[in-house]
Amino acid sequence: MAGSGELKLLGAWTSPFVIRVRVVLNLKSLPYEYVEENLASKSALLLGSNPVRKSVPVLLHGGRPVNESQVIVQYIDEVWSGADRPSVLPSDSYERAVARFWAAYVDDKVGPAWLAILFLSKTEEERAEGVERAVAALETLEGAFADCTKGKPFFGVDGIGFVDVVLGGYLGWFTAIDKLIGRRLIDPARTPLLAAWEQRFRTAEAAKGVVPNDADKLLAFRETLLGAPLDIFQNRVTL
Numbered sequence: 001m002a003g004s005g006e007l008k009l010l011g012a013w014t015s016p017f018v019i020r021v022r023v024v025l026n027l028k029s030l031p032y033e034y035v036e037e038n039l040a041s042k043s044a045l046l047l048g049s050n051p052v053r054k055s056v057p058v059l060l061h062g063g064r065p066v067n068e069s070q071v072i073v074q075y076i077d078e079v080w081s082g083a084d085r086p087s088v089l090p091s092d093s094y095e096r097a098v099a100r101f102w103a104a105y106v107d108d109k110v111g112p113a114w115l116a117i118l119f120l121s122k123t124e125e126e127r128a129e130g131v132e133r134a135v136a137a138l139e140t141l142e143g144a145f146a147d148c149t150k151g152k153p154f155f156g157v158d159g160i161g162f163v164d165v166v167l168g169g170y171l172g173w174f175t176a177i178d179k180l181i182g183r184r185l186i187d188p189a190r191t192p193l194l195a196a197w198e199q200r201f202r203t204a205e206a207a208k209g210v211v212p213n214d215a216d217k218l219l220a221f222r223e224t225l226l227g228a229p230l231d232i233f234q235n236r237v238t239l
C-alpha cells in the first residue's frame, strides 16, 4: 500500500493526460502528492525527472519517474492490482489488446483534433475542419462502444477502464469547445451512447474535482496559452 509520501504526481490541471492519471489514482484509492506545474516555467524536478520530453504527467514512485500518461496508467494498474483494487485493464490478453488499440486511437485521432480546434487553427475554416475530424473519430468510438460494451455503462470490464480514462481526460476541454463552437462536440444526435457515457463519467466519484467543468475558466486559460511561445505545444503534437 502506497503511503502518501511514496507517490508524487507532477501535473497541470488542464492537461487531459494528467487528468486520466488522476482519475486512475482515485479509482485505486491511492493517496498521492499532487504538484501543479507551470508549463511556461517548468520546475527543476520536472526537468530533472523527464529531461527527454519535459512533459507532464510524470509520476514519481519512491522517487523514480514514470512518464507518458498511458504508460503511467498501465504502471499503476500493474503495481496496485490486488483484489481490493478495481482493474483498469482487462485480465484477458486479447481484451487488453483491444483496450490498448482504442486508447491509442483516441490519442492519435481525438488528441490532434482537440489541439487543432483550440490552439492551432488560424481561421474559422480550419477550426471547423478540426471539429469535423473530432466528430468523425467520436463516431468511430461510438461504434466501438456499442460493440465492446454490449450495454455496459463504461468501456471497462467492471466500470471505468483504460479507454474511459483516456477519452475522459479530454471532457473538460470538450465543454470549453462546446462553448466556443456553440454546439456539442459529443453530439447526442450523432453519438448518443457517448453522450450518455459522458454524463456517467463526469459524475463518477473518481472524476469529481479532477475533470474540469468550468468552460469559462478553461477558455481564459486558453487565452493565456495563445499568447505563449509555441514550444509549449511541441510535445503535444507528437502524442
Ligand SMILES: N[C@@H](CCC(=O)N[C@@H](CS)C(=O)NCC(=O)O)C(=O)O
Binding pocket: 012, 014, 015, 016, 017, 039, 053, 054, 055, 056, 057, 067, 068, 069, 070, 231, 232, 233, 234, 235, 236, 237, 238, 239
Ligand atoms: N504523450 C504525452 C503527452 C503529454 C503532454 O503533451 N503534456 C503537455 C501538457 S497537456 C505538456 O507537458 N506540455 C509541455 C511541453 O510540451 O513542453 C502523455 O500522454 O503523457
Ligand SMILES: *[C@@H]1O[C@H](CO)[C@@H](O)[C@H](O)[C@H]1NC(C)=O
Binding pocket: 049, 050, 051, 052, 053, 054, 065, 066, 067
Ligand atoms: C522517464 O523519462 C526519463 C527521460 O526523460 C528516463 O530517463 C526515465 O527512464 C523514464 N522513466 C520510465 C519509467 O520510462
